[in-house]
Amino acid sequence: MLQRAKQPKPPFTLFQRPGGTIWSVRFSAGGKQIRKSLETDNYDEAHHRAYQIWSEANYRVKNGLTATVRPFHEVAEEFIKLVETESERGDRSEYQPRDWPPVIHRYLVGFFGDKPIDAIREPDIERYIEWRRTYWTTGPGKDILYIRYERGGKILRRSARHEVPSVSRQRGELVIVRALFQQALKWGYMGKIEIPDIKVRKRTDNRRPSFTPEEFALLITTSLERIHPAPSGRKILSRDGRVWLQHRQNQHVLSDRIKLHAYIEIGAGTGMRPTEMKNLNWGNIVGFRATRDAPVRDRDVRFQVQGKGKHGTLVPLPSVISWVHTLWDKFIDEVGREPNDDDPVFADREGKRIQSFKKGFAELLNACGLKQDYRGASRTTYSLRHYYISEMIASGADVYDVARNTRTSIAVIDKHYGQVDVERLKDKLKPEHTRF
Template sequence: MPEPFQLFQRTGSSKWWVRFSIRGQGQIRKSLDTTDEAEANQRARKVYYEALYRTENGLNATVKTFGDMAEEFIAKIEREVERGERKKEQGEKFPGIIRRYMVGYFGDRAMDSITDRDIDAYVEWRKDYWSKGPGRDVAFITYERAGRQIRRPITKRDPPTLSRQRNEAVLLRTLLRFAAKQGYIKQAAIPEVEVVKAPDVPRPSFSADEFGRLVETSMARMSDPKLNEHVRRDRAILHAYMMIAAFTGCRPTELKGMNWGDVLGYREGRNKPLRDRDIRLRVRGKGKARTFVPQEAALLWFDTLWMLWVRAMKRDPLDAEPVFATTAGNRLDSVKKSLAELLKACNLLTDHRGVRRTSYSFRHFYISQQLIAGVDIFILARNTGTSSDMIHRFYADVKLELMKDHLRPEWKLLVTV
């Protein structure tokens, strides 16, 4: 009975190869890495029946190495970036992480040979990569950003932060699931990748008194008669920024990307009395978009930004132009430096734990104040684009304040206190 495979030698080579076909898999060719025909025949038989077994069990006929599979996954990421299905930053960051660490560790390992134990060993190896591992002798790291090659020195050799460990674990888990979908490993055999859970730490916010002090100081700095108009404008924009952030709960990325067309109802109501005006905000951030209701106190500061735009550009802004803009009409990149100066002036740069406040602190102030005012957590979560679970986890101290009356019931004691 003839063998279900054929042996052959390529022109100019004495090594034997095998070729065969399996239904649904096409023709498969593989080097047997021997010049002995009898040994080649034995190896060919093993290759064929292994491929047949894999096919019958729902896998690809050929074994895939981790490195080859990783390149397929990277190509998929790049296609998704081109189609706008992934963020551009992911297309720039993920390939380097995958090749340096994951392929650097698993390399030519067969995909279906990687176990939970291997994943655990990889995680430990990754933590020590820059201190005891392959990176200990690397002085510079090269990566691509916006199409440019950037080279920077390695200044820290600490283990990756919990946040980075978590992000890389999610990436590795996604890569392994991709391998299963491609038939390189069985779905039930996907190695377990534990995602590191960062401890819940209350966000650095402001108390009502601290926010009042911040506003008062900002107003005084903005109205200083000694200022030139350029500095006065910058301080006015900063003040509008923190007031809008504090009374809307927007994330910094959402404020940065906000255009005038996203301030719904603003243009139509500009000439109406304040009591008759109302707006909604449409924002984009964290891969999602939402429309929500801001506090009325934010409205006046959109007026300030509109006035500053008209003064600089000599015309009204278009719907597609940014709310926070430079004198040239370009999107304002950041208020980080000017905000830090204001916080220092108020002695509010850090909270009582020594945690540094940022522009994100206004969002936390908004959520805290809404909770204290009794706004339903589910509705608040929808309005701020987060989950009620996140609010429960990170605003426990505020919830205690809400429950203070329940924590002070009248006790009926038999003794005099």
């Protein structure tokens, strides 16, 4: 007589909540109890699904993973909390809890979303990298006009840039990607995957343009001519056909052009960044008040500058001092008093800080045909900083000293700033012992 084999006890328990008809499963795996709805009221189907869930959980535990699958967005939020906690106790840089969450939320969560983190493979990372490159051009961000962000407890916004991120930007964001997935590996949420690097294609020459000495001389000459036009005056043609010569300039225009010229001379004589010049107050020009009436040879001043997250003290060229005097006198003439230490050096007629010389500088560049350099790259006020650094190097100044005085590194100078014509270095490139 055949006997029915005794069925082994299932490694899980099926149950229904009081008053409900949907089956759920409960079991232990990896030292934790797992509860999960089976989303069916059919017992046989529930039994079948329970075996699948139990088997998958045990497979994950045996392979060093957590028993349950974690969606990417949950792991991302857990990682952000970890970054904030570690930053508070000094284990991470203070900028990471500020700069990393927006990248994680917008790009990583935007791409991976609810995908189980242990289901992400290297091809998925490759697809993410390409998706990120085109996010603002043809992807989800192409129709976004503004980016909102929080600073100092206030919600601000800035215009979105619809462009492909630079290689350095992409590599910087991959640091965040690697950190997140490495932490997920430590938590046992996934196996190890390799995060590919950004492949660098042949780079174009994207240095900001400078000026040659001849071009800078033309810039200065044109600027002075606009301040002091020819005695014959300027021909004015009215709409009704009348013609006359204008011998006297509008005083507001004249004042703006004088300040622009001073801005150019000071920028080219100090190497300050545009933001540093904008932030410059009279109290930052150390020694100017004390030596204002002294002979030129005794006017030894220093500039205390801050901007772009950097600060320091610089030594200006002597030619700068006379233009500082010009701005001092213009302030007194327009505002009716001497500047205080907290007044801006570059001030409008009401003594308020001038935010930018971009428009006036562009008009001057157009007037002397210097809007673009030989590569077709457009010049900006930043070109004055490049001119200062290039001229200092060409004149034989030590590049280390130049780097310290301009608050940058030798590597950055070599890569972006030192645009010195080889022809100007011909004597240095032909040592004495090689000459006939």
